[in-house]
Amino acid sequence: MLQTTFESPAAEALSAGAQAFLANIRAVAAVSPEVARAIVQELIDQRTNLKLIASENYCSLAVQSAMGNLLTDKYAEGVPFKRFYAGCDNVDRIEELARQTACKLFDKAHAYVQPHSGADANLVAFWAILSTKIEAPAFKELNTTDPNQLSRPDWEKIRQSLGNQRLLGMDLSAGGHLTHGYRRNVSSRMFDAYGYGVSPSTNLIDYDELQRIANDVRPLILLAGYSAYPRKINFARMREIADSVGAVLMVDMAHFAGLVAGKVFTGEFNPVPYAQVVTTTTHKTLRGPRGGMVLCDEEFAEQVDKGCPLVLGGPLPHVMAAKAVAFLEASRPEFSDYAHAIVKNSQSLSSALVANGCKVVTGGTDNHLVLVDVTPYGITGRQAESAVRECGITLNRNTIPFDANGPWYTSGLRLGTAATTTLGMREAEMKEIASILALVLSNTTPDKTDSGTSKAKYHVSPDAAGRARAKAQALLSDYPVYAELPLDALRKSAGMD
Ligand code: DSN
16 A cells, blocks of 8 residues: 555654655655656665766755756746746746856856757757858848748758858767767768867877867867766867867867866866857756756857757756756855865776776876776676676766777776765775776676677676675665665655565
């Protein structure tokens, strides 16, 4: 029998966030025990598998509560105080608060907090840059500067009249993102897309080589940012390169927005003063709800604000509320301590991995992520990812620069410390995690198949797997995920007992 009323004996001992979470499970279970069970099961899974996925984190229960409520009922197309729907006064206040808090947090003239994801934010940014910068003869002939008025043949005329619709972004294979011009992503259909990589000798961005490529390509947009590059980027240098070829510098800081907000990346390593347009997700190191955002100079603000209807559908007011809460959290001094701890942990993890014999790409890290080359173990990234997961650690396989195994099997593992740092882990725990990873990797072998050696199947020695699992479990019991959530009461509320 499901409990649908709030009568936990320990209720008064629970935080407001935990009480809300418990009450939510009860409310959900009253309609769908299956969904309630899956939510509680996710908590159990996260409590039993150490999260090293570089793009994930654990947001606060305040962020979660701001997201789970009646704001989801509201349509609010448009921007604050200028909507296509009636009755948006409260959404106006929320979006304006999120917007202003983001501007203050990152010190940028304008913020657009509606994008539903980082990919959406990038699309909004691309169109805003195109719409702002295109002054093609064809545009004048068409007698409008409003891209929304243009038909398909009009766009074709504009495309043909422009010699400068090129996007130059970091190659996916070097650590860039799909939306930065990858051939299977719409970004490479919108633009004539070109890529830059890393130096074969250092695996680092070679700015002189990038300047040479930019001179050849003469892009409209130079795009900096990454999903799997473990080092800082010199954005002052990036801006110089962009200016020298008349390009707009756009930075996708999705992975390291928390390190910018927390003032770990300052001076020439902070993209915000250098890039005219900055995009981000809000759920990685920034530790907010799943979503996206665009920050920009005044010049691009008008077009960025046309993200809906140009690219997006109606905004998600509940997620904008959660973004406002997360930005306020990230404005606190303790967030800066957290951001510094992420990088310290990542550097401790990287050093400990090297000490355990692992090959770390670039030899270390400046940010929240570490890229490990698993080829010395004779296995693929895919085998390594599965073996490690079997031993209680969740992370993802990733290509390393010049990867012979391609993006499906890969030769690398990408590790991030944002989530374990949120749990409170520090240097000693990073050393322990490195030793667990080395134990698993050095005891994993590929399976043979009829047609040769598998790139997916693997074998981990049961003794090593048992020891690794026990060590991972010990860490998780010392640092429980969402420690304030009462698992027994949640299980009971979801009808799991
Ligand atoms: N999927 C994200 C990542 O893991 O880096 C980026 O979109």
